[in-house]
Amino acid sequence: PPGCDPHTALLKLRELQEEDPQLHIVWNEPLREIHIQLMGEVQLEVLRVLIAQRFGLEVGFSAGSIVYRETIAAPVEGVGHFEPLRHYAEVHLLLEPGPRGSGLQFFSSCGEDMLDRNWQRLILTHLAERSHPGVLTGSPVTDLRITLVAGRVHVKHTEGGDFRQATYRAVRQGLMQAESILLEPWYEFRLELPAEHVGRALSDLQRMTGEVSPPETEGEETVLTGVAPVACLRDYAREVAAYTRGRGRLFCTLRGYAPCHNQAEVVAALGYDSLRDTENPADSVFCAHGAGFTVKWDQVRKYMHVDSGLCLEKAEEVEAPPAARRAPAGYAHSLEQDKELQAIFERTYGPVKRRDFQPQARPPRRETEEAGEKRSIRPPDLGPEYLLVDGYNIIFAWEDLKAVARDSLDAARQLLMDLLSNYQGFRKCEVILVFDAYKVPRNTGEVVRYHNIYVVYTREAETADAYIEKATYEIGKKHRVRVATSDGAEQLIILGHGALRLSASAFRAELERTGGEIRDILERNNRRVRSQPVKAALDRAGEARRREREEGS
Structure with a gap:
């Protein structure tokens, strides 16, 4: 007011x-x-x-208004450089589209000889600490797999905030190059109405670019089900009540995000200008002659200090003959001026220690049989994936296990162990289930093998969180690690160790999907279908009996 x-x-x-x-x-x-x-x-x-x-x-x-999201259509490399005076950081990121509903996923395939592990963890933290606006409408991006592929640090001038700036600029620069897709929320709807109004409803839903299943009859009513954009169904419930005189009912459930049905109209109506968004720059900052200068996002690749080794050009661009590279501008000062500058530098910072040139090792490229095929960098094969599960955190986060635990905690533990055993048998990852036993006096800890998973009971004065933190740090050096827990503080720590976070609800959904896939396989295998050899043998036996009857008659 x-x-x-x-x-x-x-x-x-x-x-x-x-x-x-x-x-x-x-x-x-x-x-x-x-x-x-x-x-x-x-x-x-x-x-x-x-x-x-x-x-x-x-x-x-x-x-x-509708809450939109953005994603990209094809892989692209984003680069960011932040080098004002006495600062330095460079980041190269591979942005790849992910499955619908997967959100943002962060990985690293950068070698520690190029960038130390602590700097890599810092970059991944900066990627996850905020939502990154897209370049179409400024809406947050989603369904992206972002992989750190290269980077560079200065021993003396790099600070933590430098990588924040370089990381944000690398994401933005990659989005500026990519083909962006606008996503909008979609509803799953159920429309109940009298049969005489079905034609009107089908016409309306077709106009809304909805997808409708064949009508079904339930008593005196007709039911239409399908999906349609939220923007089109916002006020349709009132319209249904009006033309059916209160006899029609519309029920809507959020399905998720899908490509926008009228992307051009929405982008034009919102009028977002990515080049004028000063809070989210795509340009990079370099230093020359003691002062920083800005390089536009479409020219920044020529100034980068690191070559990531990625090759994401299209086939026709790869087959074209390479253009002659323009030589960089030479240094035009005289030898006397060079010696004078070197003397000033040595008086200020000490004698110059020269090192032999060592070329940067490029990540291996995927070999292709057909010339001109698109090539991309993939993270190296790190062997089996490890899944660490905070046992009691999961038990008390899932309502069914929590109800069992009220009567018997041993029964709840047994149910969780059986669920994880089925999951491991299907997913083929190494599962480590950790239970707190730190309050048991003189307990030295125990690791047991339950079928195909490992069950760990921590020793006295050691919590499950502490065990998982130590395990993720050690295992994460050579393997991919995921941790299932809903402890917020624990999730931040394991993210800093390079592991992937998995909340209790997300892990429950993954277990349910796995159970559904197992049931589908069992149903297919248990169908009683006669094999072709058996069928042929039965046919031959029937033919022989028929001939015997004919000869006897």
């Missing part, structure tokens, strides 16, 4: 956000507006009444 300070109102609304996890409050600094992310008109009306009762504010809401 007029006269109400928006910052004061924001603090009050934050209290509601803490109480309701489905409510997201966002402060838009350029517009100085409070934005609320929610699901539908019903939640909006409930929120309006709740704010009036709790805080005495009669708030109003403007027309809502």
Whole structure:
């Protein structure tokens, strides 16, 4: 309302956000507006009444908008360099599109001889610490696999914040080169209405670019199911109630994000200009003659100090004869000036220690049989993947195991061990299940083999978190490691050790998918289908009996 300070109102609304996890409050600094992310008109009306009762504010809401996401269509290399005076960092990232709904995944295939492990972990931390805006509409990017492939550090001038700048610029520069795809949320809907209105509904859903299954009859009503963009179905429930005179009902469930059905119109309407977004630059900063200068994103590759070895050009570009490389501008000073500059440098920093030139080792490229095929770098084969599971954290995060644990903790542990044993047999990874036993006096710890998994009981005064931290650090040097836990502090630590995080809910979904795949395989194998040799033998036997009957007659 007029006269109400928006910052004061924001603090009050934050209290509601803490109480309701489905409510997201966002402060838009350029517009100085409070934005609320929610699901539908019903939640909006409930929120309006709740704010009036709790805080005495009669708030109003403007027309809502769709929350879009962005991704890319093909792999691309993004480079970022940050080198103002007395700072230095360079980062090369491989950006690859991931499956729908996979979110952002971060990996490293950079050798420690090129970039120390602590700097690699720092870069991965900077990648995960924020959402990266796309270049079409400024919406956050998703469904990307980002791999650190190369980087460079200066022994004296590099600081932690330098890699933050170089990492952000590398992501942005890669997005500027890539073919971006705008994603929008889609609904799975169920529309119940009288049979005489089915033609109108099918026409509406086709106009909305929806996908509709064949109509089904349930009693006196007809049911239509399918998927359609959220932007098209936002106000359709009111329209259904109007033309069916209250007899029609529309039920919607969020399905996830898919390519936008009218990308060009949305991009033009939002009017986002990626080149004018000064908070998310794609350009890089270099240093020359004691001062930093900026290089535009489309020219920055010529100035890079490291060659990542990636070759992502298209086939026709690879087959074309290489163009003559322009020689860099030579150093034009005289020998006397060179000696004078060297004397000044040695008086300031000490004598120059020269080192023999050592060429950078490039990562191996994938060999292809057909000329002109697109080539890309893949992380090296690190052998079997390791999965570490925080046992009690998972048990008390899953409702069914938590209910069993109320009666018998041993039974809950046994159920989890059986689930992980089935999972390991299908996924073929090394599973280590860790249980806390640090309160048991004089306990020296125990590691047992249960079928095909390892079960660890920690020793006295050692928690499962401490064991997992130590194990991820040691195993992560030579193998890929994932850790299943919902402990927020533990997730940050294992991310710093180079392991992948997996929340309890995400791990539960992965186990359910694995169980479904196992059931499908068993169903296919258990179908009673006569094999061709058996069928042929039965046919021959039947033919022989028929001939015997004919000869006897």
